[in-house]
Amino acid sequence: MPTPSLDLAPITRHLRAMAGSRILIAAVHHIPVFEALQNGPLSFTDLAQQLGLKERPAMVVFPALCAMEMLAYNSEGNLTLTPLGQYLTQNQQPNLIGYTGLEKNDPGVLALTQFLRHDGPTDTTHGVTYVKDGDAPSPMDDPEAARFLTLALAGRAEYLAPVVAEKLTQSNGHLLDVAAGTGFYTYEWLLANPEATATVFDRPEVLKVAQELLNTFCQSGRNNAAGVRERVKFMAGDMLHDELPQTDLLLAASLFHDWPTETCISLTQKFAKALKPGGELWVHDAFLNDTLDGPLAATDYSVMLFTGTKGRIYSRQEHRAWFTQAVLIPARENIPTLLDYNLISARKPE
Numbered sequence: 001m002p003t004p005s006l007d008l009a010p011i012t013r014h015l016r017a018m019a020g021s022r023i024l025i026a027a028v029h030h031i032p033v034f035e036a037l038q039n040g041p042l043s044f045t046d047l048a049q050q051l052g053l054k055e056r057p058a059m060v061v062f063p064a065l066c067a068m069e070m071l072a073y074n075s076e077g078n079l080t081l082t083p084l085g086q087y088l089t090q091n092q093q094p095n096l097i098g099y100t101g102l103e104k105n106d107p108g109v110l111a112l113t114q115f116l117r118h119d120g121p122t123d124t125t126h127g128v129t130y131v132k133d134g135d136a137p138s139p140m141d142d143p144e145a146a147r148f149l150t151l152a153l154a155g156r157a158e159y160l161a162p163v164v165a166e167k168l169t170q171s172n173g174h175l176l177d178v179a180a181g182t183g184f185y186t187y188e189w190l191l192a193n194p195e196a197t198a199t200v201f202d203r204p205e206v207l208k209v210a211q212e213l214l215n216t217f218c219q220s221g222r223n224n225a226a227g228v229r230e231r232v233k234f235m236a237g238d239m240l241h242d243e244l245p246q247t248d249l250l251l252a253a254s255l256f257h258d259w260p261t262e263t264c265i266s267l268t269q270k271f272a273k274a275l276k277p278g279g280e281l282w283v284h285d286a287f288l289n290d291t292l293d294g295p296l297a298a299t300d301y302s303v304m305l306f307t308g309t310k311g312r313i314y315s316r317q318e319h320r321a322w323f324t325q326a327v328l329i330p331a332r333e334n335i336p337t338l339l340d341y342n343l344i345s346a347r348k349p350e
């Protein structure tokens with residue numbers, strides 16, 4: 001596919017806006033954030049505690065309401081209502097509590113409220129989408145579900161892949177694409193780097209789909225596409241428990257946002273171990289502002305991930321803290337791609 005000139009971000013922003021609406025309604029009517037702040041600012045921790053929210057849901061709700069300009073951090077670093085947010089409290093007359101209440105029993109709002117209270121679903125018997133965690137059942141190991149979920153991401157990956165390939169380091173070395181899904185980022189990068197080789201790592205059922213997509217990619221008739229096949233190795237495994245092969249570049253695309261913080265820390269350590277000296281870890285994702293107050297595209301996305309996975313959107317600063325803990329040297333650069341995604345990286349010392 002040629003490098004796209006149109007950014008499809010409006011489509012994903014409108015798609016995810018639904019999640020933003022739901023979190024606003026939940027914060028007015030079920031997890032009473034506005035009420036809790038009507039008598040004055042509170043620290044992040046005190047507000048979360050008062051509302052009975054664990055860290056992950058709090059890190060989803062508060063940045064979202066800041067991005068909507070209904071909450072803000074004051075000069076002491078505490079969360080406070082903005083003039084707009086005041087109109088969602090009884091202190092302010094008239095207010096929009098009644099009007100927003102027309103939607104308070106929407107099934108999506110009620111389900112999100114339950115998730116916020118329990119930090120995720122109460123029933124995990126069928127596993128969590130995009131996640132294979134230990135011995136728990138995973139849809140990524142069910143042939144039908146794995147195919148459906150992998151193909152759901154195919155259009156996005158295929159569209160973004162030429163931009164990511166162009167902005168990643170160009171090299172004759174090896175790329176390890178962990179939790180690669182369709183593998184499109186790898187195929188496109190190999191096309192741009194004719195001497196390089198790559199490993200596409202994921203669950204076995206996902207790799208069956210990735211192999212079919214590679215066949216189509218190689219038959220596309222694009223210059224040198226047919227030769228990409230010989231330079232790709234598929235490796236089925238569990239990134240949390242299996243050893244990863246040594247590599248020059250490691251790509252973690254839309255990966256960390258599926259996992260809780262502790263898993264992100266241990267995965268980063270594992271990725272650092274897989275890198276050769278001088279090797280680079282690349283993360284392709286959407287990021288929260290380091291000030292944890294937006295942007296709206298990322299906070300809406302974070303609500304969606306919160307309901308569908310074990311993760312949320314993290315800030316660049318959070319990623320860079322994991323990199324440093326794993327003795328990697330974070331690059332300061334942020335490289336935007338498309339669809340509100342960006343690339344950040346870190347290097348293993350020589």
Ligand SMILES: C[S@@+](CC[C@H](N)C(=O)[O-])C[C@H]1O[C@@H](n2cnc3c(N)ncnc32)[C@H](O)[C@@H]1O
Pocket residue numbers: 130131132133140150153157178179180181182201202203206237238239240252253254255258
């Ligand atoms: C959100 S998708 C991202 C796919 C791809 N990187 C992309 O950006 O399109 C997450 C991927 O992680 C994979 N995954 C989840 N748990 C895994 C595990 N324990 N080991 C290996 N892969 C895993 C899933 O199968 C899925 O393909």
